[in-house]
Amino acid sequence: MTKSNPLISIISTLQGIGHRMVERIWRLGAGARLFFLTIIYSGESFKRFHLTLREIYSTGVMSLLIIIVSAFFVGMVLALQGYNTLQKYGSSEAIGVLVALSLVRELGPVVTALLFAGRAGTAITAEIGLMKTTEQLSAMEMMAVNPISRVVAPRFWAGVISMPILATLFSMVGILGGYIVAVPLIGVDDGAFWSQMQANVDFQSDIVNGVIKSLVFGVACTMIALFEGFDAPPTAEGVSRATTRTVVISSLTVLGLDFVLTSFMLVI
Amino acid sequence: MDRTKIDLWVGIFVALGVAALLGLAMKVGNLTSSKIGETYSVTAAFENVGSLKPHAPVKSAGVAVGRVDSIIFNSKNYEAVVTIKIDKRYNFPKDTFANIYTAGLLGEQYVGLEAGGDEEVLKNGDKIAKTQDAVVLEKMISQFLFSKASETNTDGKQSAPASQAESKSTELGDPPF
Numbered sequence: 149m150t151k152s153n154p155l156i157s158i159i160s161t162l163q164g165i166g167h168r169m170v171e172r173i174w175r176l177g178a179g180a181r182l183f184f185l186t187i188i189y190s191g192e193s194f195k196r197f198h199l200t201l202r203e204i205y206s207t208g209v210m211s212l213l214i215i216i217v218s219a220f221f222v223g224m225v226l227a228l229q230g231y232n233t234l235q236k237y238g239s240s241e242a243i244g245v246l247v248a249l250s251l252v253r254e255l256g257p258v259v260t261a262l263l264f265a266g267r268a269g270t271a272i273t274a275e276i277g278l279m280k281t282t283e284q285l286s287a288m289e290m291m292a293v294n295p296i297s298r299v300v301a302p303r304f305w306a307g308v309i310s311m312p313i314l315a316t317l318f319s320m321v322g323i324l325g326g327y328i329v330a331v332p333l334i335g336v337d338d339g340a341f342w343s344q345m346q347a348n349v350d351f352q353s354d355i356v357n358g359v360i361k362s363l364v365f366g367v368a369c370t371m372i373a374l375f376e377g378f379d380a381p382p383t384a385e386g387v388s389r390a391t392t393r394t395v396v397i398s399s400l401t402v403l404g405l406d407f408v409l410t411s412f413m414l415v416i
Numbered sequence: 417m418d419r420t421k422i423d424l425w426v427g428i429f430v431a432l433g434v435a436a437l438l439g440l441a442m443k444v445g446n447l448t449s450s451k452i453g454e455t456y457s458v459t460a461a462f463e464n465v466g467s468l469k470p471h472a473p474v475k476s477a478g479v480a481v482g483r484v485d486s487i488i489f490n491s492k493n494y495e496a497v498v499t500i501k502i503d504k505r506y507n508f509p510k511d512t513f514a515n516i517y518t519a520g521l522l523g524e525q526y527v528g529l530e531a532g533g534d535e536e537v538l539k540n541g542d543k544i545a546k547t548q549d550a551v552v553l554e555k556m557i558s559q560f561l562f563s564k565a566s567e568t569n570t571d572g573k574q575s576a577p578a579s580q581a582e583s584k585s586t587e588l589g590d591p592p593f
Contacts, residue, residue, distance in 0.1 A: 198419060198422075198423075201422055201423060201426050202419075202422055204426045204429065205422045205425055205426055205429075208426070208429050209425045209426060209428075209429045212429065212432075248444050252440065252444065310429075312433070313429065313430065313432070313433030313436075314433075316433055316436040316437045316440060317432055317433060317436045319436070319440060319444075320436035320439050320440055320444075321436075323440075323444060342443065345444055346443075346444065346445065347473075349444050349445045350445065350471065351441055351445040354445065355437075355440050355441060355444070355445050359437070
């Protein structure tokens with residue numbers, strides 16, 4: 149190591165940046181390739197739908213509890229905090245609008261996607277990573293079973309189907325949580341709560357856009373989890389790192405995509 | 417876990433999802449209220465629509481009778497042409513008066529219809545002739561200021577500039593530079 153020469157240290161720093169950049173782009177390409185392969189080989193996950201059903205059970209149904217409980221608390225906190233501010237302006241009846249719009253447009257899809265990445269994404273990555281480590285995927289290939297159509301595609305479609313369902317449930321349960329805090333606890337008028345909400349929440353531009361968002365997040369989260377598992381080094385450490393990366397990358401992707409989608413939806 | 421149990425749970429899961437979506441659509445969203453059945457559309461030209469937006473309610477006597485369908489700008493006479501859809505159940509006379517009101521002090525704007533006394537009723541494609549524009553707060557304030565200024569001018573010519581400047585700074589809250 150030539151510590152004294154600044155030129156070499158600059159060059160090695162640049163090399164490091166370039167190496168990381170190339171690796172990121174390579175991973176992005178490999179992920180896109182896996183995505184297209186998944187789409188191409190997803191015929192079997194619909195022909196033998198029980199494969200997909202089992203995955204919906206483990207990703208969707210098993211995530212129900214965490215989604216419902218957190219939605220309830222998120223809704224209650226929203227109502228409390230919103231009331232605190234709104235009552236200063238003498239419009240505490242607008243609490244229903246505040247809770248519903250923030251849940252349906254933003255928090256429902258985003259928080260569900262974050263929880264989904266933590267609850268189901270990690271499970272997918274760890275499962276596929278371990279399958280690779282124990283050479284189950286290679287064994288399938290030896291038996292002329294395509295691991296993408298047998299293992300990856302059903303999990304992908306399960307995630308894509310589960311995510312919008314979980315997000316709509318999140319919004320609905322959150323609104324109920326907000327209702328429980330706002331109406332019986334704080335004493336906002338029951339009729340004003342719902343009627344203001346109905347007057348200001350649009351089915352097309354709020355609810356449908358929220359569902360579209362959650363669909364996109366479902367594709368992104370599931371695909372990231374699948375790719376990290378598929379790409380994990382076949383060691384115990386490799387699988388654990390891949391699982392961590394799943395959560396980090398999924399969360400960042402969801403938040404970034406959320407901004408992009410929201411800006412598109414507000415323009416249109 | 418055996419397959420029938422998984423099927424059952426997934427069925428419950430999907431049913432819950434559909435129920436949540438229906439609940440959102442019916443209870444939270446405006447899907448039920450925006451479906452007002454058969455409608456007919458009439459147009460009204462305004463010089464200024466303020467912040468009126470498509471889907472804003474059309475009310476008569478405080479009851480929602482329709483919705484604003486579209487707002488377009490007519491470049492020939494520089495007016496805003498508002499197309500409103502009114503429920504078929506309600507008929508309005510030809511000389512109905514269309515106003516743009518604001519719900520609350522700073523709330524959303526809506527179109528108010530006040531029925532006239534004509535025998536004939538509005539039909540699909542008709543145009544409402546009598547309209548009143550939205551109230552623009554800035555215009556009102558400037559009108560108020562002008563009237564104030566002219567008042568002080570008539571009071572006395574020497575004190576006019578000083579009091580005008582004073583009233584301006586107090587009304588608008590401008591810091592006196």
